[in-house]
Amino acid sequence: MTQRTALVTGGTGGIGTAIVRYLAKQGHKVVTNYRDEEKTEAWRKAMAQDGIEVTTVPGDVCDPGSCQSMIDAIHHKLGPVDILVNNAGITRDTTFHKMTYQQWMDVVNTNLNACFNVTRPVIEDMRTRKWGRIVQISSINGQKGQYGQANYAAAKAGMHGFTISLAQENARFGITVNTVSPGYVATDMVMAVPEEVREKIVAQIPVGRLGKPEEIAHAVAFFTTEEASWITGANLAINGGHYMGW
Ligand code: CAA
Numbered sequence: 001m002t003q004r005t006a007l008v009t010g011g012t013g014g015i016g017t018a019i020v021r022y023l024a025k026q027g028h029k030v031v032t033n034y035r036d037e038e039k040t041e042a043w044r045k046a047m048a049q050d051g052i053e054v055t056t057v058p059g060d061v062c063d064p065g066s067c068q069s070m071i072d073a074i075h076h077k078l079g080p081v082d083i084l085v086n087n088a089g090i091t092r093d094t095t096f097h098k099m100t101y102q103q104w105m106d107v108v109n110t111n112l113n114a115c116f117n118v119t120r121p122v123i124e125d126m127r128t129r130k131w132g133r134i135v136q137i138s139s140i141n142g143q144k145g146q147y148g149q150a151n152y153a154a155a156k157a158g159m160h161g162f163t164i165s166l167a168q169e170n171a172r173f174g175i176t177v178n179t180v181s182p183g184y185v186a187t188d189m190v191m192a193v194p195e196e197v198r199e200k201i202v203a204q205i206p207v208g209r210l211g212k213p214e215e216i217a218h219a220v221a222f223f224t225t226e227e228a229s230w231i232t233g234a235n236l237a238i239n240g241g242h243y244m245g246w
Pocket of ligand 1: 194
């Protein structure tokens with residue numbers, strides 16, 4: 001297997017950590033961004049103790065200038081980014097009639113605008129080198145909508161629109177662009193949903209449980225392989241059967 005440089009944004013989070021771990025175990029050079037240096041350094045050390053070497057660089061995915069500096073720093077340390085996983089994401093759940101402009105903007109900036117901010121500085125290099133793998137981490141709620149998530153569902157649906165356009169523009173350059181849409185996975189984000197609401201959600205999952213972060217990481221890693229070079233513009237739903245749309 002060819003060793004690649006893989007950037008996973010938000011790599012210290014629940015699903016992000018699993019993706020970092022999976023790609024590193026496959027032999028890739030993995031890097032993630034941070035805003036909180038101290039917290040990230042503790043996370044990096046814990047990963048290293050577990051045999052997973054991760055490079056960390058400062059970078060705020062909501063800020064285009066910061067993302068350009070982040071990509072420059074990665075280029076300097078590890079070379080050009082071959083694999084990009086746009087994973088950083090947040091929720092600010094509330095019904096729309098109570099939602100503030102800030103709650104809307106924070107979610108759209110972190111989940112959707114970040115795709116522009118991080119992908120724009122890596123795409124030209126990928127096109128020049130005629131190889132690239134870009135994976136967006138969207139959500140089941142971008143497919144089916146969710147009570148209390150007008151901001152998040154709009155941003156997550158937008159990520160797939162981004163995927164299918166970028167896939168068309170870059171197919172000739174050996175770059176594939178795909179989306180993974182996880183359902184409810186056992187991470188801090190999902191555990192923050194009030195317990196009684198969460199129990200009702202789990203009751204709607206045919207497989208009968210929350211997903212595991214590794215189950216998402218496995219699919220992301222699949223999209224980054226050499227063998228997946230004919231898969232582009234796809235959206236892979238991984239949700240325990242919770243939503244079975246086309
Ligand atoms: N359908 C219909 N009615 C619903 C509903 C639903 N899905 N969910 C709640 N309601 C109803 C309640 O029963 C309640 O009704 P009553 O007033 O008649 O009792 C009413 O809506 C509450 O509405 P409010 O406007 O007062 O809402 P709230 O301020 O109490 O907050 C909420 C509600 C924030 C949306 C809360 O229900 C919640 O957190 N829901 C979970 C949202 C969710 O699934 N988030 C996913 C987070 S994880 C993630 O995002 C990862 C991923 O990609 C999957």
